[in-house]
Amino acid sequence: MNKYQLKKKIYELDFAIHELVLYLDSHPTSKKALELLEEYKKKRRDMIMAYEEKYGAFVMTPRDVEKSDCWKWLEGPWPWENNFMED
């Protein structure tokens, strides 16, 4: 998978995880939803690892910024600056 494909996959998994979270709020004992959530969380961890091996931090939150001489959190592009297809 190239950078764009990996990124797309992580976005999809984030969406699926969020959907399961909302579903579990109103179906807190759904065994199937709880299992799927675990499966997607694991897949997401694997995808993030695959991404970070090749392309460096999949910068998500200030906590995830790699150690460096300067504060990389500030590096653009920011999410509203249509950057999804780039790089």
Add this chain to the structure above:
Amino acid sequence: MWQYEKKLQYPVNIKTPNPKYAQIIISQYGGPDGELGASMRYLTQRYSMPYNEVKGLLTDIGTEELAHLEMICAMVHQLTRNLSEKEIKDSGFDTYFVDHTNAVYPIAASSLPWRAEYIQAKGDILADLHEDLAAEQKARVTYDNLLRLIDDPDILDPLRFLRQREITHYQRFGEALRLTTDKLNSKNFYAYNPGFDSKPCNKK
């Protein structure tokens, strides 16, 4: 607390600026049925909710709405970049430009700024959940109207995503309403307010 993730919930990549479209899409930021109101409504209603399922749902949907207003703002931003003075005047964007330049400010398409009166927190779970169900439908209709008026596929794609979220949220709030009516005392559930009264008719 909240933690920011440096990504949009769904990508917004608009190639062609169009200030005319920006002026109608901005309603889903600061308009009467927009995403800012949605987020504030749900996050505000949480504190008086008696049931954990509903506290959780309002927290998680209220948080998602913040991601939606960020997507709407990204759309408005990308639609109003690099405009010439002529484009600003010819599109009718000049009346917005004079007050906000190309900043993204929460107003309705009709130019009315966002107002707290768009939302309610009544402290009554049935009243609040019915408001939330109505709000999701009103936001869905607003997206339907935008989809009718716009023909750029770069804009339609994220708008369709957002429209679909209104339907999913409506479904989840409907389940919250069902859970609530199951839990309330069936003889009293319209007669007392479970957010305030611990038992029905406890006023001496």
